[in-house]
Amino acid sequence: MRDVAIIAFAQLPSVRRDVTREEVELVQPVVAAALAQAHLRREDVGFTVSGSCDYLLGRPFSFVMALDAVAPWPPIHESHVEMDGAWALWEAWVRLQAGDIDTALIYAYGKSSLGDLPEVLVQQLDPYVVAPLGADAVGLAALQARALIDAGRVTERGLAELAAARRRQAADNPCAQRRAPRSADELLAEPYQVAPLRAHACPPISDGACAVVLAAGDTARRLVSSPAWIRGIDHRIEPHQLGMRDLTASPSTRLAAERAGALGGRFDLAELHAPFAHQEVILRDALGLDDGVAINPSGGALSANPMMVAGLARLGEAATRLMTGQGRRAVAHATSGPCLQHNLVCVLERDV
Amino acid sequence: MGANRCAIVGIGQTHHKAKRQDVSIAGLVREAAARALADAELTWKDIDAVVIGKAPDMFEGVMMPELYLADALGAVGKPMLRVHTAGSVGGSTAIAAAHLVMGGVHQRVLTVAFEKQSESDAMWALSPKIPFQPQLTAGAGGYFAPLVRAYIRRSGAPDDVGLQVAVKDRLHALKNPYAHLRIKGIDRAMVADSPMLWDPIRYLETCPSSDGACAMVMTSEAIAAAAPRPPAWVHGLSTRSEPVVFAGRDQVNPQAGRDCARDVYTQAGISDPRRDLACAELYVPFSWFEPMWLENLGFAAPGEGWKLTASGATALGGALPINPSGGVLSSNPIGASGMLRFAEAAMQVRDQAGEHQVDGARRALGHAYGGGSQFFAMWIVGRDRP
Amino acid sequence: MSAPPDERPPVTVLQAPVRLDYTVTAGHHLSTYLRALADRKIVGGRCPECHKVYLPARGACPTCGVPADAPVEVADQGTVTTFCVIRIPFDAAPFPPPYVAVAILLDGADMPIFHLVRGIEPDAARMGMRVRAVWVPDDQLGPTLASIRWFEATGEPDAPFEAIASHL
Structure with a gap:
């Protein structure tokens, strides 16, 4: 495959409810910042692709106005996925393999604050036999957490300790939303949101946006001093019917990791898109990560979870750490759908 | 274009109807995909990745439906991508799928596009109540009618060119067993007498609202060598997007469409599209868009597109048949409409179009557009390996 | 033992009404325009690069990519x-x-x-x-x-x- 690298990443601080910015106002600053980091003029971008979701915004074609943020004039070569921006990045990586263009701009935005997020996410389920039951995303995640606890793989205290650790890490991330330190004991004193999940084991509801620039080969080397090379990237989907899945495992993550070359070898850090605390346990096991790997140094999705953004942000956070010398090799992961239905794995590496 | 060639070895579509109540959403997409696999003589297991597209999720009321459709499309354990670029999505989806092959990432890719508008209310989904602004227009027609008026004013076209396209595409549809509208006895008087909806657009000059799906199987050259039937080869493909509004924007003859066409012609080595292409499947949701796109795509000089239509050249049997399938005016499952254009172009060069086949078609254009005439996706497919 | 064949027609319609409420925010630039309308004024924004006046002012000029928000009454x-x-x-x-x-x-x-x-x-x-x-x-x-x-x-x-x- 052609060598392609992440060469820039910019994000807005995630907030519970951003009343000052509509979509284009979310996207414009992160696109401008990412292009500046990449030393790239907008007219020199070879391919632009974005990730967003109409149901979050409550209206069709919501991506159309947001496109103004990249000023698509003269007309640009462009696409959009109704998915997390991590899949937009995958489409861009595929597009760069063709060899005729050298750079791509990816952006993602999400305003979960506009609607009632758990109710909105019900609409993701099988419309005939599951969605009418009204099982929301938190409830389904709780089913998964219960299965994991019953399997003896984690305890409620273990989830609280994990959440406390992420908060400590998020304190160093100005873009994180949950940054106030809390001890595991304090977190365990919270009431259940949906048992066995307390608020700390569930993601915050966030508004946010981020942008990434990819470049191939010599272009990447010319534009920045230490590109974060994509050594492998793959994603796999699982059955939608939850009854067909072992919720305590993530075989799609495992398979994607195998295809991306993420099994075996040493990683300095991992950015895992685990909106719920117990999902980090499942993902860590699927990826075979040992205690030597720094997991979610950004604080992860437990600290900020702008829908459609948080997956792409994992890739961007991991790349930024490599580009700034905080490690040489990283694995980044993104997820989509209820209970980790669809998973993307990306191996990133900095030149020595 | 990429380093690897891409072949279309399987094509399938559903019978398009106002309401396909005999199938669920999953049943609808599976019907098209199963036909594409049968055409390719491949099984679900042979497929490496699935790329799916559709227009807004609100048309069915299912958010990110690729999640629910993974099982029905045999995607479990595979990569699955969901594209959404408004009305152009069927084309953009096919292009994303082709790039998987051209980039050497996968060898056998299934691509599917669909819309099942009967599951929700498309007029509602297109005209939601947005705060801060009063409701002014009504659906897509209210948006595009002023553009049609601007085209007529600019080009000086006689009023009846729209009628002619409306009749011609419906006559083509009578030759297409999958078409939604098959209007017996369609003629100019029937169209002229139909109600004026969004003046100057009459009822029979608009596309229907359809349930339907389209699917294609694309493979690398090595896999295509074992295909049971001759493939269609991708000779050129591209997308262009421009802002929905900006000061001084030409929405009648948008630059994004002109640029996209130039790009695919260059890739395919085409200098005169009217001479070098056997036919074209263009996204014409309102009859007047045929002459508008003929100009935008370089088949006619600016202001001259209507003359090509009026001459009869764009009818089957003419020098440049446009929409031999009956086009969007005859079947409009929105998310699939663009892919149907791409697929019908491929069917032509595979000599697979039955009664609406253009004799000896060697190269054909598939075209899709969306949003406020701002998103364009096109490909040129050919009988010969490029 | 097998059940007798079901002669009834298949289920073709399932009513599943969905109601979702959204609180839409106008954002900074649209707010300026809307507030002016309450004062019988129409206020747009000028792009600092192409100098075009947009109604309403915009978070990004569609052709230049920078905020088009220098206030202009039209x-x-x-x-x-x-x-x-x-x-x-x-x-x-x-x-x-x-x-x-x-x-x-x-x-x-x-x-x-x-x-x-x-x-x-x-x-x-x-x-x-x-x-x-x-x-x-x-x-x-x-x-x-x-x-x-x-x-x-x-x-x-x-x-x-x-x-x-x-x-x-």
Whole structure:
């Protein structure tokens, strides 16, 4: 495959409810910042692709106005996925393999604050036999957490300790939303949101946006001093019917990791898109990560979870750490759908 | 274009109807995909990745439906991508799928596009109540009618060119067993007498609202060598997007469409599209868009597109048949409409179009557009390996 | 042992009504425009690079990518660039059909806004027609484009086609 690298990443601080910015106002600053980091003029971008979701915004074609943020004039070569921006990045990586263009701009935005997020996410389920039951995303995640606890793989205290650790890490991330330190004991004193999940084991509801620039080969080397090379990237989907899945495992993550070359070898850090605390346990096991790997140094999705953004942000956070010398090799992961239905794995590496 | 060639070895579509109540959403997409696999003589297991597209999720009321459709499309354990670029999505989806092959990432890719508008209310989904602004227009027609008026004013076209396209595409549809509208006895008087909806657009000059799906199987050259039937080869493909509004924007003859066409012609080595292409499947949701796109795509000089239509050249049997399938005016499952254009172009060069086949078609254009005439996706497919 | 074949027709319709409520935010730039409407003013934003005046001001100029937000007040009258006559009834329609929806290039702006023209027969609508805003009474003014009830003809001579040709 052609060598392609992440060469820039910019994000807005995630907030519970951003009343000052509509979509284009979310996207414009992160696109401008990412292009500046990449030393790239907008007219020199070879391919632009974005990730967003109409149901979050409550209206069709919501991506159309947001496109103004990249000023698509003269007309640009462009696409959009109704998915997390991590899949937009995958489409861009595929597009760069063709060899005729050298750079791509990816952006993602999400305003979960506009609607009632758990109710909105019900609409993701099988419309005939599951969605009418009204099982929301938190409830389904709780089913998964219960299965994991019953399997003896984690305890409620273990989830609280994990959440406390992420908060400590998020304190160093100005873009994180949950940054106030809390001890595991304090977190365990919270009431259940949906048992066995307390608020700390569930993601915050966030508004946010981020942008990434990819470049191939010599272009990447010319534009920045230490590109974060994509050594492998793959994603796999699982059955939608939850009854067909072992919720305590993530075989799609495992398979994607195998295809991306993420099994075996040493990683300095991992950015895992685990909106719920117990999902980090499942993902860590699927990826075979040992205690030597720094997991979610950004604080992860437990600290900020702008829908459609948080997956792409994992890739961007991991790349930024490599580009700034905080490690040489990283694995980044993104997820989509209820209970980790669809998973993307990306191996990133900095030149020595 | 990429380093690897891409072949279309399987094509399938559903019978398009106002309401396909005999199938669920999953049943609808599976019907098209199963036909594409049968055409390719491949099984679900042979497929490496699935790329799916559709227009807004609100048309069915299912958010990110690729999640629910993974099982029905045999995607479990595979990569699955969901594209959404408004009305152009069927084309953009096919292009994303082709790039998987051209980039050497996968060898056998299934691509599917669909819309099942009967599951929700498309007029509602297109005209939601947005705060801060009063409701002014009504659906897509209210948006595009002023553009049609601007085209007529600019080009000086006689009023009846729209009628002619409306009749011609419906006559083509009578030759297409999958078409939604098959209007017996369609003629100019029937169209002229139909109600004026969004003046100057009459009822029979608009596309229907359809349930339907389209699917294609694309493979690398090595896999295509074992295909049971001759493939269609991708000779050129591209997308262009421009802002929905900006000061001084030409929405009648948008630059994004002109640029996209130039790009695919260059890739395919085409200098005169009217001479070098056997036919074209263009996204014409309102009859007047045929002459508008003929100009935008370089088949006619600016202001001259209507003359090509009026001459009869764009009818089957003419020098440049446009929409031999009956086009969007005859079947409009929105998310699939663009892919149907791409697929019908491929069917032509595979000599697979039955009664609406253009004799000896060697190269054909598939075209899709969306949003406020701002998103364009096109490909040129050919009988010969490029 | 197998069940007898079910002779009943298949289920073809399943009613599953969904209601989702959203609280939409206007954002910074649209708010400026909406607040001005409550004061009977139409305020757009000028792009610092291409100097075009947008209505409303925008978080990103569609052709330059920078905020187009230097405030500019434009006139409440202008020229119809194009229009359509709506003859199809639908739920959210503001009036019973037929009625005329227009794109209006307000004097001082560089791109049209969409509104309605009343007080003329639908067949009398034309490109180039000069129109002015009819505002609601003071006590009904608010931060919404509905502060303008509709537009009406000014009676001035029509603008030449060249004046609107680049705004179609």
